[in-house]
Amino acid sequence: MAQMNMLQAVNNALMTAMEENERVMVLGEDVGHFGGVFRATSNLQEKFGRERVFNTPLVEQGIIGFANGLASQGSVAVAEIQFGDYIFPAFDQIVNETAKWRYRSGGQFSVGSLTIRTPYGGGIAGGLYHSQSPEAYFAHTPGMKIVTPRNPYQAKGLLLASIRDDNPVLFMEPKRIYRASVGDVPEEDYELPLGKAEVVKEGSDITLLAWGAQMEVMEKAAAMAEKDGISCEIVDLRSILPWDAETVCASVEKTGRLIVSHEAPQTGGFAAEISAKVQERCFLYLESPIMRVCGLDTPFPLAHEKEYMPDELKVYEAIKRSMNF
DSSP states (O other): OEEEEHHHHHHHHHHHHHHHOTTEEEEETTOSTTOOTTOTTTTHHHHHOTTTEEEOOSOHHHHHHHHHHHHHTTOEEEEEOSSGGGGGGGHHIIIIIITTHHHHTTTSOOOTTOEEEEEEOSSSSOGGGSOOOOHHHHHTOTTOEEEOOSSHHHHHHHHHHHHHSSSOEEEEEEGGGTTTOEEEEOSSOOOOOTTOOEEEEOOSSEEEEEOTTHHHHHHHHHHHHHTTTOOEEEEEOOEEESOOHHHHHHHHHHHSOEEEEEEEESTTOHHHHHHHHHHHHHGGGOSSOOEEEEEOSSOOOSTTHHHHSOOHHHHHHHHHHHHTO
8 A cells, every 4th residue: 555645546547557558548738748737647758658648739629539549549548638627629529429439330440448537626726717527518428438536546446447448438537636635545456346336434314425526525514414413324426427326326215315416516417317316216215305515507716616616514504404304
């Protein structure tokens, strides 16, 4: 074991994958000698050379288009989009090419060896163009997977599984905890399952569901509720597409209550899909309405970031409302 923050865990996962498979290539804006804007790819070019770790022009559509080509020809491409907010120029390449390539060719061609890494979310005073959480846009797209880790251990295991998965994966890294989240990470190679949620804490009164940096918020809110004698079960979704409805519904059937939290705006956010599915499958088990604690339906503000963010106080208030319904 080694103590790593999330950035170091991502870097270690990339190094592990590149050592194990010479077909793995890393590309993106400033990923070479500079190591990317967050330094997630530091030292990779020095170790593996410019042929396997290289900078691209500042054109997101071009990054993903080139990565699609690499993957279709047998390379294992890991493309970095510098901020999740910058992924929209590549939206057509991702949803109309990356996600559909295998389907449109009847299985003759695939870009399943492509992994797209991108930092997402707020908490760094980045304002409206460096703080968005765009996972719900891509969750509407069959043919790809969406994964987000909550800590360094999860980051390494899930990223290695994503790189080796036979489907294109959008790997979304919560940048607010890049350096804030530190934990024990095995130095050896390991993978964590994609498409499988994890029950982080057992409880009996209410289920708290989140992913990425919001997991820390849920844990803080649960600690506050425990002082009131409320037993909270905490579930980390981990994979947004496909998402693990079985684990979530089993938890809700046990507790009878559910709160879902994400940083993205509430309207059309992925919590809405979860709420609809849980209502369909667990209606007779519910003791109170499913609640969502999300970002506001506004552009992400700079001066009022703390008011926008769903924090432990907002979740705690929702827990009390649900319990007292």
